[in-house]
Amino acid sequence: MPIPPAPTPSQFEQVARAIDPNATVVSTHKLLGGLGCRMDVLEYEIGDGESLRVVTRQYWVKDDPSTDKRPLGESRVLAALKANNVPAPEPILDEAEAGEIFGRPGIVISYINGMPNLGPADLHDWARQIATAMAKIHTSEVLPELESLPRSHIESLQKWMSAEKPPGRFAKHDLGVELWNAMRKLWPNVDISERRIIHNDLWPGNMIWKAAQLLAIVDWEWPSLGVPSDDVGYFLSDAAYTGYDIEDVFIETYEKVSGKPVTDLLFWKMMASAIPLPDVGPWAQGYAELGMRKMNADEIRRSHSSHIKKLLKEFDSIA
Numbered sequence: 001m002p003i004p005p006a007p008t009p010s011q012f013e014q015v016a017r018a019i020d021p022n023a024t025v026v027s028t029h030k031l032l033g034g035l036g037c038r039m040d041v042l043e044y045e046i047g048d049g050e051s052l053r054v055v056t057r058q059y060w061v062k063d064d065p066s067t068d069k070r071p072l073g074e075s076r077v078l079a080a081l082k083a084n085n086v087p088a089p090e091p092i093l094d095e096a097e098a099g100e101i102f103g104r105p106g107i108v109i110s111y112i113n114g115m116p117n118l119g120p121a122d123l124h125d126w127a128r129q130i131a132t133a134m135a136k137i138h139t140s141e142v143l144p145e146l147e148s149l150p151r152s153h154i155e156s157l158q159k160w161m162s163a164e165k166p167p168g169r170f171a172k173h174d175l176g177v178e179l180w181n182a183m184r185k186l187w188p189n190v191d192i193s194e195r196r197i198i199h200n201d202l203w204p205g206n207m208i209w210k211a212a213q214l215l216a217i218v219d220w221e222w223p224s225l226g227v228p229s230d231d232v233g234y235f236l237s238d239a240a241y242t243g244y245d246i247e248d249v250f251i252e253t254y255e256k257v258s259g260k261p262v263t264d265l266l267f268w269k270m271m272a273s274a275i276p277l278p279d280v281g282p283w284a285q286g287y288a289e290l291g292m293r294k295m296n297a298d299e300i301r302r303s304h305s306s307h308i309k310k311l312l313k314e315f316d317s318i319a
Helices: 008-019 068-083 095-102 123-136 154-162 176-189 228-241 247-258 265-274 281-289 297-318
Strands: 024-030 039-043 049-060 090-094 106-110 196-197 207-210 213-217 224-226
Touching: 008 024, 008 039, 008 049, 008 090, 008 095, 024 265, 049 095, 068 090, 068 106, 068 196, 090 095, 090 196, 123 196, 123 213, 123 228, 123 247, 154 176, 176 297, 207 224, 224 228, 228 247, 228 265, 228 281, 265 297, 281 297
Parallel strands: none
Antiparallel strands: 024 039, 039 049, 049 106, 090 106, 196 224, 207 213
């Protein structure tokens, strides 16, 4: 997916003046991360000399724009999260306003002064804070204007699980066919009825921290409605194959805060492990850019395969 170019000086100026007619641009710089988008910090000054910052996010354009749900979701979800005291950025310019300036899908959000924490000193406290934030996301009210959001990974799952033979992503991996068969056996009993706000990409790189305090869950490019266990399984699988042993403390905190049990977790961890198939190697780039301990492409491939083997062993024990 081609990353959009930096906004032009004229576009930055238009953003600043859309926020405040008296604003002038002070500086801009690119943010790290954003494997699927271009992110820049815009610092601007308003009439009284006060200096403020926002983040511009520009997204790659899909081949079929009619299937692109982003203009319907991100700013509305961020507003809903704010109303429910979820740590997340605030929308400053919505998709329509930002899109008119950039000429492509985009949004302008509040700047949060922090960075991802991929090497926490207190791993359990780190996990508890993330679990608490995730529980608040999943218990937020789904307002009528959010009902048009897509159904998370459900559509893809239905295609994968109804296929007559393993889809390509599974067939091209040494453990993929076995994983697909296990998922197919679990699938008939998986409850997919919930329609809660789902992030879809809850990994540590999309969390902003300062002084060991979680400030915000970011990167709401693809919000959707789905099963909370989908997000939980995604985060726990990512944590497992990148070396974090936090599942027990995470689940305990999440269930206490949300007031609901995590259901079908084995299936959703399998689903999360299937997403990067057939090759998780390129994901190493994201971890390296955000300062995680060194894990090259081959190392993350081995760790990912080891995680799948553990899931299959767990499946065999209950089958």
